[in-house]
Amino acid sequence: MVVLHSSKAASPATLGAFAYRRGPGASRNTIGKGPLTVRSVSTSVLTEVKSAPNATLAPLSALPTGVLLRSLLVATITSKPYLLRPSLSILSLLSKSNRGWLLNVDRNIILHSILKWTFYKQFCAGETGAESRATVQHLKDMGFQGTILTYAKEIVFDHSTHTQQGLGVTTEQVDQDNATEKHCPHIEAWRTGTLKTIDLLGEEDYLAMKLTGAGPTVAKAFAAGQMPPQQMIDALEEICEKCKVKGARVLVDAESQHFQRGIQRVTLEVMRQFNRDGYALVYNTYQAYLKSIPTTLAHHLAAASDDGFTLGLKLVRGAYIASDDRSLIHDTKQDTDEAYNSIAQGALRKEIGEFGAKNGRPFPSVNLFLASHNKASVLAAHSLHQQRTMEKLPTVPVGFAQLHGMSDDVSFGLLQLKGPGGSPQVYKCSTWGGMGECLAYLLRRAIENRDAVSRTQDEFQALKREVGRRLKAFVTFST
């Protein structure tokens, strides 16, 4: 195991910003190791849990008209297979490296403009620092607790073809990797880009990191399940220190399974080092669609308990179903839903497998972050959190996030929920970077929308209703 340098203590001012989010009972316990089973909670059961919105306006009424119309345009494309299929093919073609001038989105001005005013602006924060800062502020002005910002570079591994596609890292560079290189220019470029991203954040914002963005040397180490080179570890420490001083937090994204063993390994070490002040500065991402996630989570809960640090538990369903080894992923969507809900609800009850169970092991300090567009999952989690807070039962701090440009009805719907336990902490997650760097991210969003047929349809209908409502109000007013 590579030992990371010890961190400096945060200033009281920095800690103060997070103090109110600390969960009760952040205990330090001796916990052994072993696989964990999670109680099954189906989505149909969850939908019965009700939260009463305290606002009468439709959630989408908070969207500025320009954004609403662009959202409707994008939702029209993504909800109609005959429009989405060709759009996906075009995006896929454009995202291949070594494109000629005509298909190069950074050089062909017409192509650049079309993409910029449609898909790019819908899902991304900006191509420059100034554009991104304006988006972050805009999201805060709309009532979100903050923004999660990420730098677009990453490498995606396709399990079926055994090829990897880099963003801002060409395939040739990936192949010509020199693992023994002392000073890697890719790590340096990623470090610089990530530090620039932190400059765009404010207090309460989050930095999201895709570690494979640091290039082929790092990706190779992760693929072998190893720790990355010291240069990368130093960069991670610098990034965490900078976020800590700024009052921002760090989410380490989960990526292709091919790299996940290494990513989990280094993230656990970073959490062990930096999550020692009663809150999670750093969160690891757990993909509920993986059959192995209960075992991984048990291992990490045990580590948090044994070593007395807070586990940052960011829970997602998983975004790499199209490229990852399918046998590692739950067989059905329902199984994934049940895994997601049982982990979320288990964390909120402070009971996951034997951790927190009667005669089991004590539950360690955990900060939960639910990244999901699934209305049933997030409403049920919020409701349970409210209920437990009201009844003074043990629970953990929880935040919610949806992607920028997606499921605004879920995000604004959550924002409208208020209860004795306070308002939910809702964030929007956006990506910044050059158009070329963001293409694979945009492609993934389009694929995700294609695969979530009923959600996409619901979103399209909600947007249409809101446009209709505004038109009606306009006509009524003017007649």
Ligand SMILES: Cc1cc2nc3c(=O)[nH]c(=O)nc-3n(C[C@H](O)[C@H](O)[C@H](O)COP(=O)(O)OP(=O)(O)OC[C@H]3O[C@@H](n4cnc5c(N)ncnc54)[C@H](O)[C@@H]3O)c2cc1C
């Ligand atoms: C803020 C934020 C951060 C994110 N960060 C990450 C990250 O770091 N890493 C990552 O991988 N993803 C990440 N995601 C994406 C996430 O994993 C999902 O792809 C996406 O949010 C859709 O899932 P959902 O929970 O919104 O709900 P739904 O739309 O209800 O669920 C769709 C998901 O269910 C799963 N699924 C669909 N069909 C099947 C099937 N037949 N069998 C098994 N499972 C199935 C897939 O995971 C699919 O994406 C993030 C999402 C958000 C909102």
